[in-house]
Amino acid sequence: xxxxxxxxxxDVRDGKVVKGVQFRNHEIIGDIVPLAQKYAAAxxxxxxxxxxxxxxxxxxxxxxxxxxxxxVIDIPFxxxxxxxxxQDAKEILMxxxxxxxxxxxxxxxxxxxxxxxxxxGQQCIVVGIDSFYDKETGLYQVYQFTGDENRTQQTxxxxxxxxxxxxxxxxxxxxxxxxxxxxxxxxxDIAQLQKARAVCNVPLxxxxxxxxxxxxxxxxxxxxxxxxxxxxxxxxxxxEINDLKQTLKNQNIxxxxx
Amino acid sequence: MMNVIVDTGCANLSSVKFAVERLGFKVTIxxxxxxxxxxxxxxxxxxxxxxxxxxxxxxxxxxxxxxxxTQPVLGFCLGMQLMCDSSVESSDGEKVECLGIIHTDIIPxxxxxxxxxxxxxxxxxxxxxxxxxxGINIGDYFYFVHSFAAPISEYTLATCQYGSSFSAVIAKxxxxxxxxxxxxxxxxxxKIIKNFLELAL
Numbered sequence: 001x002x003x004x005x006x007x008x009x010x011d012v013r014d015g016k017v018v019k020g021v022q023f024r025n026h027e028i029i030g031d032i033v034p035l036a037q038k039y040a041a042a043x044x045x046x047x048x049x050x051x052x053x054x055x056x057x058x059x060x061x062x063x064x065x066x067x068x069x070x071x072v073i074d075i076p077f078x079x080x081x082x083x084x085x086x087q088d089a090k091e092i093l094m095x096x097x098x099x100x101x102x103x104x105x106x107x108x109x110x111x112x113x114x115x116x117x118x119x120x121g122q123q124c125i126v127v128g129i130d131s132f133y134d135k136e137t138g139l140y141q142v143y144q145f146t147g148d149e150n151r152t153q154q155t156x157x158x159x160x161x162x163x164x165x166x167x168x169x170x171x172x173x174x175x176x177x178x179x180x181x182x183x184x185x186x187x188x189d190i191a192q193l194q195k196a197r198a199v200c201n202v203p204l205x206x207x208x209x210x211x212x213x214x215x216x217x218x219x220x221x222x223x224x225x226x227x228x229x230x231x232x233x234x235x236x237x238x239x240e241i242n243d244l245k246q247t248l249k250n251q252n253i254x255x256x257x258x
Numbered sequence: 259m260m261n262v263i264v265d266t267g268c269a270n271l272s273s274v275k276f277a278v279e280r281l282g283f284k285v286t287i288x289x290x291x292x293x294x295x296x297x298x299x300x301x302x303x304x305x306x307x308x309x310x311x312x313x314x315x316x317x318x319x320x321x322x323x324x325x326x327x328t329q330p331v332l333g334f335c336l337g338m339q340l341m342c343d344s345s346v347e348s349s350d351g352e353k354v355e356c357l358g359i360i361h362t363d364i365i366p367x368x369x370x371x372x373x374x375x376x377x378x379x380x381x382x383x384x385x386x387x388x389x390x391x392x393g394i395n396i397g398d399y400f401y402f403v404h405s406f407a408a409p410i411s412e413y414t415l416a417t418c419q420y421g422s423s424f425s426a427v428i429a430k431x432x433x434x435x436x437x438x439x440x441x442x443x444x445x446x447x448x449k450i451i452k453n454f455l456e457l458a459l
Binding site for chain 2: 001002003004005040045046067070071072074075076093094095096097098118119120121122123124172173200201202203204226227256258
């Protein structure tokens with residue numbers, strides 16, 4: 001049976017792992033390589049590294065750390081941040097990343113998704129979506145440049161239309177960051193993820209809101225996501241990956257124990 | 259002892275190299291015909307589409323060299339698929355002629371109602387005795403990322419299930435191919451690479 005994936009997410013800014021609350025006020029958590037090693041050894045199924053400044057600063061992700069991670073870990077990892085061209089993607093994959101994730105550049109030029117999928121294969125093209133629920137309009141809206149609060153802006157896309165569009169263009173996986181929940185540890189946005197699941201035929205990864213072990217069980221059972229991504233609960237030691245996986249396994253969720 | 263990773267022009271070469279080096283072995287990434295011919299062990303990695311990878315292999319003039327290797331050869335993911343007769347993995351869906359070493363064809367994975375790509379950690383549902391799979395058992399998890407697969411055939415060495423059963427590992431003579439990524443499958447993946455590199459010649 002295919003296991004549900006537990007995915008620690010490391011936000012990277014200037015070569016350090018940082019964490020903000022609702023995408024703001026970033027604090028430094030630590031160095032990338034030892035943290036990556038620690039999570040791989042603890043039983044993480046995959047890691048995601050987001051260079052949260054790259055797109056908004058109009059520069060490509062600082063790549064030197066990608067091969068340093070590839071050297072030491074033996075689980076898959078994905079790199080996101082400022083990948084705008086086939087060449088950007090190629091360099092990062094060449095350095096040992098297994099997948100690349102595009103977000104703002106795909107919104108600017110949706111054909112990027114199909115061009116990347118054609119060259120590298122659909123399976124390594126992840127599309128990250130930052131989605132904000134507007135309580136006044138009742139709409140889920142896609143945002144871009146969320147790494148920089150001064151440049152964060154709403155796009156013309158509603159979340160579920162964009163999810164359909166990126167699949168049509170060849171996305172191999174979708175990471176849905178529910179911005180209202182990010183960093184506040186109140187649980188994943190089950191209602192939104194259920195709606196996303198209904199229109200998503202590729203693997204769907206939940207992101208934003210994990211605070212306790214029951215939140216992971218809820219999102220797997222209620223929204224049928226393929227993986228759950230979290231940052232602060234792991235960085236701050238609130239949840240140990242081993243305990244998490246054992247607890248999920250005991251609830252009959254398909255989990256790879258280490 | 260010379261180990262080489264064939265430079266298929268695909269992207270995951272360095273993660274394969276690092277996985278070998280973590281085990282304490284030396285390895286060279288190359289597309290040099292003489293080096294590949296003279297290597298003790300050959301690893302054929304690959305990600306992406308068969309069409310793209312075969313075009314690279316043809317452009318580098320490596321088709322015959324690879325077909326005629328007599329030393330142990332281990333293929334990973336697309337590298338495994340390239341060993342087969344053909345694949346339908348291309349953006350236009352047309353059949354791509356592959357290396358024709360293992361006589362089976364790569365077809366779309368019949369996932370039934372499951373999502374594609376088949377992405378993540380899945381278990382082996384059968385394993386045949388083979389020196390490269392010593393210590394690997396039914397129920398062990400490996401990391402898979404693919405939408406196309408080799409059906410079960412006389413060349414199947416291990417199986418996996420996702421909607422339907424497919425070949426997780428195929429082998430013929432000195433050629434062995436894993437559909438999963440041993441270089442990204444934690445300790446058990448490393449065990450396979452180590453078993454391969456320690457095969458007596």
